[in-house]
Amino acid sequence: MIQLRYQPYELQLKHAFNLATSSRTTTPVMLVELELDGIIGYGEASMPPYLGESHETVSRFLAKVDLTGFKDPFRMDEILEYVDKLDQGNRAAKAAVDIALHDLVGKIMNLPWYRIWGLNLEATPYTSFTIGIDTPEVVVEKIREAEAFKILKVKLGRDNDKEMIETIRSVTDVPLCVDANQGWTDKQMALDMIHWLNEKGIVFVEQPMPKEQFDDMAWLTAHSPLPTIADEAFQRVQDIPRFKDVYTGINIKLMKSTGMREAKKMVDVARALNMKVMLGCMTETSCAVSAAAQLSPLVDWADLDGALLISNDIFEGMKVNNGKIILNSLPGIGVTKC
The missing domain is CATH 3.20.20.120 (Enolase-like C-terminal domain)
Structure with missing residues (x-):
């Protein structure tokens, strides 16, 4: 059974990040782990303001993700289609699961994705x-x-x-x-x-x-x-x-x-x-x-x-x-x- 874990984190920028319409010194991210048989895949959702996502929205989305029905992580298309259809938007949250799944599968294969x-x-x-x-x-x-x-x-x-x-x-x-x-x-x-x-x-x-x-x-x-x-x-x-x-x-x-x-x-x-x-x-x-x-x-x-x-x-x-x-x-x- 694939286990999902996640925790919020705040990135500290070395310099203020000044754009045409905004400025910030931090970026919220969500760190995600997928574990199977002791192997852990790492993922991340980064949420700059214009994406419209936050620790709260990502947490709500990830709470809906139930991977207990997927015994085989190599069924990546099926798993990620399921995650994508859970809700509209939430692209960074979905990316965090995708990245962690790729990391997990690559580690099982003992090969980098390139x-x-x-x-x-x-x-x-x-x-x-x-x-x-x-x-x-x-x-x-x-x-x-x-x-x-x-x-x-x-x-x-x-x-x-x-x-x-x-x-x-x-x-x-x-x-x-x-x-x-x-x-x-x-x-x-x-x-x-x-x-x-x-x-x-x-x-x-x-x-x-x-x-x-x-x-x-x-x-x-x-x-x-x-x-x-x-x-x-x-x-x-x-x-x-x-x-x-x-x-x-x-x-x-x-x-x-x-x-x-x-x-x-x-x-x-x-x-x-x-x-x-x-x-x-x-x-x-x-x-x-x-x-x-x-x-x-x-x-x-x-x-x-x-x-x-x-x-x-x-x-x-x-x-x-x-x-x-x-x-x-x-x-x-x-x-x-x-």
Whole structure:
């Protein structure tokens, strides 16, 4: 019988996480364990405010999960379909169960998931490191902390976007990607900004406009000199086909997609539609980040720095060496609990 356990935890951020419309210094998470015959699989639900989930909502959802009828954890599709249909939404809560189940099954097989999927360990990408919106002095400090990274992700979407970029360019010429977090509401202004960013060595622009401005976003992508990546605009795999030609690519996050099972499907669908794929994360421990990293050899870009932004990680897992994602040979999602 598969046993489910869970407990709340609060992540402490090293710096305030400033976005276009919000700021925070902590992120609530739920730590999940699935145990069978003494083998424990670890999972995690991370709940930044925009997901609309909390310790209370995740606890209520997980209290409904009854895995006593499933004797064989290898019936993963059946188990996760059951979990998905328990209630609407609750994507982070569902992701926590999914990650723990993948970890459990991988440990039973004694194989990491990148090997189960047949992926090339050497094909992992470089991960970006996130620079939140802040004063020029703090931005420069953050850049110095991130000097080992080969690409940086810059949060934009307020009234100091050009100041942010100019400040960064005053101290480094490393490639940048930018995330406006829906902060640009006028399509012509957005296009003018993207042309300016193109001259500053930017690689792509993530979620430049509000997700509701579908037609404006399609126009922007058609005229943009840089790739545009959807983040807040989509959640589940069935959302992806309608974004072809609206965005150049998608940003897959386990907390949005309900976990590893659907994230893998998302990669396959996006590739079939000739779309670019980015793999992202929330502020998370090394548990959820390492789970996502198992997919990283499949993607164009990665932003898996979530565990590097916190001061109280309780897992060890995938590493970052000079900006490159390094997967280990541990079975499952490749983590140990500290």
